[in-house]
Amino acid sequence: MVLRTADGNLKERKNGVHMSFQILGTGSAHPVCSQTNDDLSVFLDTSDEWISTRTGIKSRYVCTTETISDLAVQAGRAALQNAGITPEELDLILCSTIRGDYITPALACIVQKSLGATCPAFDINAACSGFVYALDVADGYFVRKRVKKVLVVAAEEMSKLLDWKDRRTCVLFGDAAGAAVLGEGEGLRSIRITTTGNSDALRIPHVRGSSPFDKTQAESAESFLYMDGQEVYKFAVAAMCNDVRIVLEEAGFTEEDVDYVLPHQANLRIIETAKKKLNIPAEKFHVNISRYGNTSSAGVAILMDEMHRAGKFHPGDVLVLSTFGGGLTTGACTLVWTV
Numbered sequence: 463m464v465l466r467t468a469d470g471n472l473k474e475r476k477n478g479v480h481m482s483f484q485i486l487g488t489g490s491a492h493p494v495c496s497q498t499n500d501d502l503s504v505f506l507d508t509s510d511e512w513i514s515t516r517t518g519i520k521s522r523y524v525c526t527t528e529t530i531s532d533l534a535v536q537a538g539r540a541a542l543q544n545a546g547i548t549p550e551e552l553d554l555i556l557c558s559t560i561r562g563d564y565i566t567p568a569l570a571c572i573v574q575k576s577l578g579a580t581c582p583a584f585d586i587n588a589a590c591s592g593f594v595y596a597l598d599v600a601d602g603y604f605v606r607k608r609v610k611k612v613l614v615v616a617a618e619e620m621s622k623l624l625d626w627k628d629r630r631t632c633v634l635f636g637d638a639a640g641a642a643v644l645g646e647g648e649g650l651r652s653i654r655i656t657t658t659g660n661s662d663a664l665r666i667p668h669v670r671g672s673s674p675f676d677k678t679q680a681e682s683a684e685s686f687l688y689m690d691g692q693e694v695y696k697f698a699v700a701a702m703c704n705d706v707r708i709v710l711e712e713a714g715f716t717e718e719d720v721d722y723v724l725p726h727q728a729n730l731r732i733i734e735t736a737k738k739k740l741n742i743p744a745e746k747f748h749v750n751i752s753r754y755g756n757t758s759s760a761g762v763a764i765l766m767d768e769m770h771r772a773g774k775f776h777p778g779d780v781l782v783l784s785t786f787g788g789g790l791t792t793g794a795c796t797l798v799w800t801v
Contacts, residue, residue: 482604483612484647484800487545488767491536492523492638492754499633508629514752518730522636522755524621530637531563534617535576537639541613541767542577545643553609555583556599558592558616558759560666560788561623573615589664590726590787591655592616592759593640594795598653600644612644618758623666625686634729635687636755640763651713651780653795654705663693664788695732698786702726702736705794706784713796717741719780722769726785727751727761758787775799 498521499510514520525533534557542549555570555577562569562585570583588595593616603609617639624632666687702725710717720742725733730751737744750765757764762783769775779799786792 482601482648482650483644484649485642485766485797486547486611486645486801487541487543487643488763488770489537489540489542489544489641490639490760490764490767491533491540492636492764493525493528493533495526496521496523502633506627506629506633508633513633516731517634518749518751519634519755520752523638525619525637529563530559530561530617530619530639531569531572531576533619533637533639534559534569534573534615534641537617537641537763538573538577538613538615541615541641541643544771545645547611547643549577549579551611552579552581552613554581554600554603554612555579556596556612556614557583557585558588558596558614559585560587560589560618560620560758569617570615573613579613588655588759588787588791588793589789590728590756590758590761591785591789591791591793592787593763594653594783594785594793595655595791597644597650597795598655598793601650601653604644604646610646613641614644614763615639615641616759616763618760620687620756620758623687628686630691631687631689634756636757638754638757638760638764640760640765640767642763642766647800649797649800651715651796651798652709653793654709654712655793656701656705656791658697658790660790663690663697663790664688666788695729697790698726698728698732699735699739701786701792702732702784702794703739705792706740706742706782709782709794709796715780715796720746720782721779722774722781723747724762724765724769724781724783725749726787727754727765728756728786759785761785777801
């Protein structure tokens with residue numbers, strides 16, 4: 463396996479890498495409509511200064527005429543084109559989403575039909591950690607030799623799950639999708655997913671019917687996303703630092719080996735705090751939260767696509783992805799870039 467050293471030279475690394483997958487191509491998509499903090503201040507008791515100093519967010523994209531299916535298909539198609547892969551070559555499609563356009567069929571099924579693929583397709587819901595969870599599922603398929611090409615799409619339409627009168631939450635989120643095409647290879651070096659069951663810190667209620675037999679409806683009057691910001695903040699910082707250290711150790715890397723950290727784009731304060739606790743230079747942490755806000759599981763996939771298309775990554779570069787979200791869940795992995 464070839465890795466890039468700090469001085470830019472390439473070196474061989476032989477530490478028992480198992481054959482799984484590599485990233486072949488990436489894609490992303492977002493709605494046309496971008497709402498700035500000043501736009502939100504027209505109908506909310508807030509300001510650009512209040513939002514940006516607390517979160518690092520300056521604007522976010524929101525769906526108007528687009529659907530989440532539209533975004534997922536656009537991102538998936540862009541990733542296929544970037545990888546030079548046709549839909550017919552896909553062996554599996556995995557979609558990470560909190561909520562598709564339908565309870566059933568799954569968003570992945572819509573993507574499969576729209577792209578013209580014929581492979582199995584299903585959804586994963588691990589909230590903001592979903593993209594890494596999907597990579598973990600894909601890893602199992604590759605290790606068992608069940609697949610050769612997999613499309614992973616993370617697509618979220620958070621704007622339809624928010625109380626747009628609650629400035630504590632509605633200013634944080636945005637709509638978008640990111641995708642990656644995976645192929646056989648040695649790019650994945652380690653991966654970790656965790657769950658700490660907790661619906662008190664972060665939850666989104668489900669659509670309810672009107673069953674005359676349901677005795678719980680009066681007990682659950684919530685209709686929108688709820689988040690305990692302080693509890694999520696503490697959980698996120700601790701989880702991110704712990705997960706990054708563990709996946710690096712499991713991959714046989716040190717913090718000095720890292721070229722890029724792609725953290726979940728939830729809140730700039732969380733990322734800044736984690737930076738101070740990890741022995742990784744601050745300039746290796748990358749963000750795009752100012753333009754997108756928190757797009758849940760799509761965030762790291764979008765960031766990866768933007769950096770890839772900007773020519774940031776080179777063969778041998780070591781990437782660390784770190785995510786956290788509702789569940790409470792976390793997901794992190796180390797990847798060696800190969801394309």
